[in-house]
Amino acid sequence: DSGVTQTPKHLITATGQRVTLRCSPRSGDLSVYWYQQSLDQGLQFLIQYYNGEERAKGNILERFSAQQFPDLHSELNLSSLELGDSALYFCASSTRALTGELFFGEGSRLTVL
C-alpha cells in the first residue's frame, strides 16, 4: 500500500460527459502528479501541483483541468469526454516540489462508451 488513495477505481461514462477523479496523497506529501496510461501512448505526465499551486504541465488537454485543495487532495476534471480518453489515470505524490521517488495510487480506470 503506497498510501495514495484514488477514487473511483472504475468509471464508465458516455461521450460528451464530464467526470471528476479524486486523489488523496500520502500523509505529509505536498506534491501531487497526474498521469494517463493508455496502451498506445504509455504513461503520459499530465500535470503537477505543489502545495496548492500548479507547478508543471505536461500533455494535458484543454478539456482537462486539475486542482489541489488546502487539505492537499487533488481532483482531475475531464470534460467533453471522447472515446480516446479511455485510459487508466494515476495519481502520484511525493514530499518534495521536485521529483524524487513518486508514490503511485492504484489508478482510476475510465471507460468512455
Next chain:
Amino acid sequence: AQSVTQPDIHITVSEGASLELRCNYSYGATPYLFWYVQSPGQGLQLLLKYFSGDTLVQGIKGFEAEFKRSQSSFNLRKPSVHWSDAAEYFCAVGAPHSGGGADGLTFGKGTHLIIQP
C-alpha cells in the same frame, strides 16, 4: 527534450534464470534515472533510482541497475527471477534541478515480463 526507450515490449524468462531489461535514454546531461514496477491492477512501485555516485545501484526485491553514460543506458538486472516478478517494468528519466530532485519524469513504454515455470 528527454526521452526513454525500452526496446523490448515483452520478455519471457524461465524461473530461476537471470534477467536483464534494457533502457536507453536521451538527455543532454546526466539525468536522474528510475525503474518502476507495475503488478496487474496495481500502481507503480519504485524499484531503484540513480542520482549520482556509484553507477551500480541496488534496489528492492533483489534488483540492480547499472548506469552507463557512454551508452546512455540504465539496464535493470536480477540474477534469479521468481514467478512473482512477472509484471510490467518501466524505466523513467528526470531532469536534475538545481534545487535538488528531478524536474518531472518521462517514462518509457514499459517491458512486460513473463516468467515461465
